[in-house]
Structures are given as structure tokens and as C-alpha cells.
Amino acid sequence: MDFESGQTYLLRIVNVAIQSTFKFMIDGHKFWVISNDFVPIVPYEATTLNVNIGQRYDIIVTADQPIGDYWMRSDNLACTYMIQGNDVKGIIHYAGGLRMEPASTGYNYTNNFLACNDEPMANLVPHVAMNVGAKSQEIDENVLVTVNSQNLYKWTLSGTTFQAQLGDPTLYDILKNDTIPNYSGDLAISVPKLGEWVYLIIESPIPISHPIHLHGHDFYVLAQGTTFPYMGQALQLKNPPRRDVATINMGPTGGYLVLAFYTDNPGVWLMHCHIGWHTAMGFALQIIEGQKDIKKSVQNSCMIEDTCKAWNAWAGDRVVNPGASGV
Ligand SMILES: [Cu+2]
Known part of the structure; x- marks a missing residue:
């Protein structure tokens, strides 16, 4: 994907896998998470995002890093006792730089089956507030x-x-x-x-x-x-x-x-x-x-x-x- 310095991009992320939880990130960049499963939320800033199967997130990222090439990653987490796959990658290329294999490194996290949980509830605050009534x-x-x-x-x-x-x-x-x-x-x-x-x-x-x-x-x-x-x-x-x-x-x-x-x-x-x-x-x-x-x-x-x-x-x-x- 090509970035132009200073521009802001909307990325729609979908997990269409049959078994994997993905940890999405773009090396060196932060982003704002603005919706979950098409429900707009109060934006929160993140460096990594856990996306479970069937979930959709919209994020906004600004091209605010030095001109160069960066890995975009969707690491396959080790939940359900899977073997980790950390080679699911794309490249963010900044216009004006040479195209080259990125030398960037990913954000750190602990990878075990406990790491596959959803984004914390406290982060997923719907923009249009709705409350839940007593159960029938x-x-x-x-x-x-x-x-x-x-x-x-x-x-x-x-x-x-x-x-x-x-x-x-x-x-x-x-x-x-x-x-x-x-x-x-x-x-x-x-x-x-x-x-x-x-x-x-x-x-x-x-x-x-x-x-x-x-x-x-x-x-x-x-x-x-x-x-x-x-x-x-x-x-x-x-x-x-x-x-x-x-x-x-x-x-x-x-x-x-x-x-x-x-x-x-x-x-x-x-x-x-x-x-x-x-x-x-x-x-x-x-x-x-x-x-x-x-x-x-x-x-x-x-x-x-x-x-x-x-x-x-x-x-x-x-x-x-x-x-x-x-x-
Ligand atoms: Cu199941």
C-alpha cells in the first residue's frame, strides 16, 4: 500500500480466517480504532489490534513517519494451541522513497493462548450510546x-x-x-x-x-x-x-x-x-x-x-x- 506523507488513511480490517486470531499492526505507526463490526465507537489510539474471526474494525492511520518502507503485519496468534505464523505481511511504502524490503520491527507482545482475547470492553464504547434494560x-x-x-x-x-x-x-x-x-x-x-x-x-x-x-x-x-x-x-x-x-x-x-x-x-x-x-x-x-x-x-x-x-x-x-x- 502506498502512503503519502501527511495523508490520513481509512483501513477496513476483516478477519475471514477459519481458526486464527490476528494481531494487526503497522511497524512504527499508531492508529485510531473508530468502529467495531460497523458500529461507530469513540475512537481510541492503539499500536496493535486483536481481530478475532468474523470481526471487522475500521482504523484511521496517518502517514507521520520518516519516508521509507514499513511492514504491515497480521500475526497469527497461538490461541487454540496453534503454531504461530508471523509471516503474514504487507508493505507500507511512502511515496518519494526507494522501494525496498522494510527493515522495520514489530511491536512487542506476549503470544500464548491467553493473548487471543478481544480488545478490552472498556475501549469499545459505542458513539451512539444505548443502554440495556432488565432481562425478560x-x-x-x-x-x-x-x-x-x-x-x-x-x-x-x-x-x-x-x-x-x-x-x-x-x-x-x-x-x-x-x-x-x-x-x-x-x-x-x-x-x-x-x-x-x-x-x-x-x-x-x-x-x-x-x-x-x-x-x-x-x-x-x-x-x-x-x-x-x-x-x-x-x-x-x-x-x-x-x-x-x-x-x-x-x-x-x-x-x-x-x-x-x-x-x-x-x-x-x-x-x-x-x-x-x-x-x-x-x-x-x-x-x-x-x-x-x-x-x-x-x-x-x-x-x-x-x-x-x-x-x-x-x-x-x-x-x-x-x-x-x-x-
Ligand atoms: Cu469454538
Whole structure:
């Protein structure tokens, strides 16, 4: 990327990896972080930025260093016990200098699985302040991993692993018969009333962090802790971070994440870990929000009908491999 001295640049950073947490930095430069997951925040200055899977940050950086060439880095952190990759690099070249391989050095940090936690909640202050009301419903999920009789690993949420049935989508059943299929057991969670606050507690004793993503909402991050279990620690209800991916941060004994969302968007929404393997291994649940208003919110039911018809025609008598979760 070319810089001109004195100019200011907007960079949009997305983590599209399947398992990696990236630590982003530009050698020698500071930058301002101005939004998380498209929600504008009160800008804060940083030299490094932790970007977990699915997260988006916008940053502003000024070309205020001596003319030269600098490494831009996205170090692959050693979370989930991965081997570190610190060779993910680009080059910032200042106009007017010779093009050469940078000799710059990166900012220091400790790299271990504990380093993969999100940017601190205190930094992620939404520009448009919104507060969270008292809860009407609470959902608690305890995250574990188990091995089944075929030696396949499955993630479980309070004992149930998600397994979609591709021939029987939840949204289709709701539109057709106003019923929720129950094959995913308690992983089809009904949140029937609109205009209410739902709190979601996800905790795990296994020290592997998980970026949690919810469809259909920006959620509010009420607490992120590096201990297990969640013991009723204080929640931030006054203008908490607002985004759509937040990580269950990890300490040696596990961690917890407390989220809230306001029921104003009727639909069938998936919530899942954004580590691809974990999603495939059943780390997902559905939230059925405002069920009686879903039908009128669907603008084009033909698309659903046609997709299901095409699926049924193709699937026919085939045995469709149900090995992964179907998500
Ligand atoms: Cu996960």
C-alpha cells in the first residue's frame, strides 16, 4: 500500500480466517480504532489490534513517519494451541522513497493462548450510546466437547450438539405449519415476545476461546471474564460494547461471555462459534424470535419454497452425509 506523507488513511480490517486470531499492526505507526463490526465507537489510539474471526474494525492511520518502507503485519496468534505464523505481511511504502524490503520491527507482545482475547470492553464504547434494560428471559449454555462412539468430536451446548436436518429447515416449518422442528432439542430456543431483553450466558471450562456470532442483531456485550463458571459477576448495562461477534475470552480455567439482545427482529437466527471446525462440530443454536410475526416479515416465501423443492428433488433417495452439523 502506498502512503503519502501527511495523508490520513481509512483501513477496513476483516478477519475471514477459519481458526486464527490476528494481531494487526503497522511497524512504527499508531492508529485510531473508530468502529467495531460497523458500529461507530469513540475512537481510541492503539499500536496493535486483536481481530478475532468474523470481526471487522475500521482504523484511521496517518502517514507521520520518516519516508521509507514499513511492514504491515497480521500475526497469527497461538490461541487454540496453534503454531504461530508471523509471516503474514504487507508493505507500507511512502511515496518519494526507494522501494525496498522494510527493515522495520514489530511491536512487542506476549503470544500464548491467553493473548487471543478481544480488545478490552472498556475501549469499545459505542458513539451512539444505548443502554440495556432488565432481562425478560435468560439463556444459559455450558460449552463442552465430547467424543462419540465413532471417535468424532462434537461440541455441546448444555449437553446438546447441533445437527441440522437439511430437508426440514426451521423457517420452512414455521411458514408452513407454524411449528418449530424439535430435532435439535433445546438448541431451538424460542423467544416469543417482541420488545424484550434477552440475556445469553455462554461459559466453558475448556481453555479454548470461541468467537461467538449472532445473526439478525447487533448484541450488547455485558461481561467477558477469564474464569469459569460465571458467578454472577457485574454486568455493564450502561452503553456496553455493541457488535455481532464477541469472544469467550479465556484464562487457564476457562471463561464466560454474557450478551444481551433486544427482540425487535422476528426471524430464525443462528448463533454459532465462528471457528469453522467448531461450527461443523455442532457448536451452534437457533433463536426463534417473535414467531407469530415471522410469516409477515418474510417478503418472498417463493424463494424458500423453491429452494426446498430443489433440495428435495436433488436429495431424493440419496443418503446425504450427516457427518458435520449441517451449518
Ligand atoms: Cu469454538
